Amino acid sequence: MNLTDPIFTDKDAAREYLEASRWADGVFCPHCGGTEKCKKLEGAKHRPGLYQCGDCRKQFTVTVGTVFERSKVPLNKWLLATFLMASSKKGISAHQLHRTIGVTYKTAWFMFHRIREAMRNDDPVSFGGGGGTVEVDETFIGRDKSKKPKGTKKGRGYAHKYKILSLVDRSTGMAKSIVVDDLKQSTLLPILRENIASEAVIYTDEAGQYANLKKEFADHDFTRHGAGEYVRGEVHTNTIEGYFSVFKRGMKGVYQHCGRQHLHRYAAEFEFRYNNRASKQVDDTMRANAILKGAEGKRMTYRRTDTRTCA
Known part of the structure; x- marks a missing residue:
């Protein structure tokens, strides 16, 4: 960079760059979608980059209909x-x-x-298509004060922390993270069904919430971290652990603290950079x-x- x-x-150079990016296939009206009658308004009376649609008669610039609008x-x-x-x-x-x-x-x-x-990417993605391998794991971050154990200054365990469920498809190198309220099987299973193809092979650790995944997917195997087992042939969650390591270094070292209401956006930020990384x-x-x-x-x-x- x-x-x-x-x-x-220069704001005009920036506007022209955004126009070239957003309107690479031609100017269109963000109000009605019209493409044929979009006219650029010239002259001192009009601000740079202003267009008018001949179909809906509304005016617009390249920022209309984006997160930059009205800034x-x-x-x-x-x-x-x-x-x-x-x-x-x-x-x-x-x-x-x-x-x-x-x-x-x-x-x-x-x-x-x-x-x-x-x-943030809301497009549906089916992990593990064609019998691919998907690693599934959860991580904990922050402190949910509403769930702090009574009678303790700092709650032990993970019940008082925010919980994030993540998936990594080994074949495509794509990741997805979802902020969840709890780690009950009844909470996680619908998420896994929605995001993972039924023909996928799932690798997890030995956590109880993953106990019945063989009934839902082609196969499921796990490593026993509690017994010191982290890799057994192809069975491991090291890929997703690497994903979590970058996420936690950023959240703890850069952002330091985050409320529950914003955590899904921070998870989307790290997910985006992982899915658009240099190795791809x-x-x-x-x-x-x-x-x-x-x-x-x-x-x-x-x-x-x-x-x-x-x-």
């Missing part, structure tokens, strides 16, 4: 924040962003949540451009992200 690139210093932050700063987020393997804090690009902490915090929304021939620019593509069709207001408990 070249920080002297005009797209990071007072210059578009070049939005692009810089997006590229910084895309190129930071373990994330970048809102405090760091506000010092780097010259916005308030409150603004930087909200910008990053909008970018995380653009990173995705560089920083390609990753940032994927975020810009994901910004379309998503809106987020400050009210939806208020109660800031994340750095």
Whole structure:
């Protein structure tokens, strides 16, 4: 990433970059979807980048219908924040962003949540298709004060922590993370059915909630971590443990603390970078451009992200 690139210093260059990315196949109206009668409005009376649709007669710019819509932050700063987020393997804090690009902490915090929304992927993905192997595991992070054991200063175990269930498909190298309320089999099994093909082979640890997976999928095997067994031939969860290691280093070292209401966006951030990593021939620019593509069709207001408990 070249920080002297005009797209990071000039708002018009940034707008043209976003237009080239979003409208690579031609300008379209974000209000009605029209493509034939979109006219650019020229002259001193109109702000740069303003278009009008001849079908619905509404005006629009390239930011309409994206997470950047109605933001007072210059578009070049939005692009810089997006590229910084895309190129930071373990994330970048809102405090760091506000010092780097010259916005308030409150603004930087909200910008990053909008970018995380653009990173979020809601497209259905079937892991383990064609008899592939899927690793399943859970991790714990933070502290849910509502579940702290009574009579203790710091609760032991994991009951008081936030819980994240993750899947990694060994064949495709894709990951998916879901924030869950508990680790009961009745909670996890519907999630696994929804996201994993029935012909898949599942590898887990010996946790009891995975006891009956052979009934749902082609095969299930596990390692006994409690007995010191972590690898038995192809049976292991080392891939997903590596995924968790980056996630936890970022959450503990960069963001430090996070409330339950925001955790799904942070999980989506690390999931996105893992699924668009260098080993899959995705560089920083390609990753940032994927975020810009994901910004379309998503809106987020400050009210939806208020109660800031994340750095």
